[in-house]
Amino acid sequence: MNFLRLKALLGAGCFSLALVGAAMHPAHAGGLERGGYDIDLLFDPAPFATEAEATFVMPDRKYKNALGPGGLNLGLGSTADGAEDYWVPRIGAKVQVVQGVDCMVDYSQPWGAHVAPGMWNGAVSNIETDIKSDNYAATCSYKMDAGKGQLRFIGGVFYQEVYGFKESLIALMPVVATGRVDLSSSGWGWRAGVAYEIPEIALRASLVYNSQVKLDNISGTLTTPRGPTGIYGENTSMPDSVELKLQSGIAPGWLAFGSIKWVNWSLLQSVAICPQGSQIIAACFTGSPVEVTSLDLMYRDGWTVSGGIGHKFNDQWSAAGQLSWDRGTSHGYGSQTDTWTLGGGVAYTPKPNIEVRLAGAIGVMTSGHSGIVVGENGYAAGTDASYDFGNDLVTAISGGLKIKF
Template structure:
């Protein structure tokens, strides 16, 4: 039988290992939503951490599909440019939280960056008319509480909360090309931003004597109904009607809702097994058009995502009063379905937790994985055509991540 101490010492490591795994999940997932600190057994805790992710997605066999001359209304032929590109950029995902408990009530306020993206293949590849650089960043400020009461041999928690989320980003692409310099080439840039609210609700059941906990948490959609921004064509003076100026645009989009089941249990003295399954409604993001005051579409973010599924399984072990370790395996179903480069990802995670005193925990974890191969081309989805500007393929590429955090608790 596992003791209460398994829950108190090994469980925080499990939280760390799980935190490192979804750092390169499908869609625009970054850190995702994580409220595991709410379950901390201490009355008060402060935690901060960061994940650093190093994806190595490389595009190859790139071919420009829209080769019509700008004189005839096209973008120009880019097939003389490189047929390969390094698509992804390294990134960091910070987290910070403060948890306080009073009796059967626990509350957590936290900062996270659940969604984001950064691709930067540059201007010198054959797909520059699709993307030169795209970056999306979110900032999430959450408040979540739970109330627990005795049910059977354990305790049932009812969980609810809200969060305020900010999004901002940009996309640059080639608008037209008349050939190699000094012949004219035009680029355009879309900038966007908005703020919105979301909410979460869930339940959890715990039996501390067995280090057992099962939780089911739903996070709502975040409706960005007032995405505002600009389309900057000052570097494309030959664009009819809009060239050489900046135009205000508006749009709307939704960050996806998600449902996550997490389960853990002691399986022997100082041993803990854990697993999770998460569904994320990425199919709400298909194409996001941006229009000027006259209703003319000047830019769009074309994603054509399908729903994401992420599963994790692992084992944790307490070595002594100071050290614990865990290993986990994660599979994430890619959200790209013939368009884009987000295929299935497999990640192996390792982590360690060190507690020099009962009030301090330091955690370090890493993961190494494979982003599986595939190709992107022209597809038709719900009557909309995607990928008719560029086609490319990619092999099995590496992704690595390292994370660290420190927690002070009383």
């Protein structure tokens, strides 16, 4: 569902050796990830810095050879569009509270998905799914001298809202009938990490853990031709993650950088949806007698590995290029297979306190097949549709502005 996250350019913050790193980080992460989590602004050496950026992602995933339940041809078409274009915004501000203590607040949209194949042979599984999120975070750090550099301890909290809808075909004869599930939820999370920096050589190593966000208040409405019904969802969580980032100056004007990220997407298998009030009859879980439908994801854990080179041409211009690999979270059900992405970007600094950034990326989403997958609890997802997909392209553009004092 989600096909690419494209970050703007990150300055290395080392001007004494003319090493300004411009690190565009296009990371197509699987699962429901869009913007993910980003605290790079916290490391800006300025007493105050603010930035805003937006990314427009254009995945070109195509379904083919689609069949309905039991391998039947429903006569609705064997091909469909497997992804929709989307925007990913982010805005943040960082301030040096006192010497050695920095704090940052930011708004982002870490999770999301939008697939709208319409009326096709797989319509019993999905006509349209649209999931969105809002994340409000506060993160602080304390740094102290350690050896040749500085050791930084990082901590923060974030409040997250996740919401969306799914439409699917519930009857074809005697008339076409569809059902729609609208759901919303929210929860809190926290982060903790550590970093070590040697500004003179633009060296930075950081390791940050972001906690799960428990969604134990999922509720909404199921709408069918009979009318709306109040529903609630099985308790679940958005995933925790760990990310290791490294960067270092390697020659005058040159910076190397890379990252490894793990996301616990295997948390999300099948989320049961039950009618309000059914709690007095039975608990809501996959296979429960009160379950009316479910949101099937059947993910495995996600891994993203990235590496690149940045170069500063002069005081105004710098650029970077990067190659990323993301292990798809789908493994037999869904279309999130491995993705390879090549990205590049430039940063223009007309004044020392203003930076304008523009980046782009192109990637290949590898081919595969979606069918029946049986989970650890014996539940079989994918019985309502099967389809193939080839090697498809994804492109993205990103722009950003940073102002600091």
